[in-house]
Amino acid sequence: MYSKLCPDCKKKSYSSNVKEKWICPYCGNDLSNVNPSVDSAKVKKTTPSANRKNKP
């Protein structure tokens, strides 16, 4: 899932297909050249715990 922030109306729109032409559903602005961001809710960052064993 990707999201784009419309520079015109400042609203966020979501799509799963980033390669298709992206039109803002709120104001109709063309968002195809706006950088998409991955929906952070589904991205989990795991910190490696192996670093703790580095002590002599």
Ligand SMILES: [Zn+2]
């Ligand atoms: Zn818009």
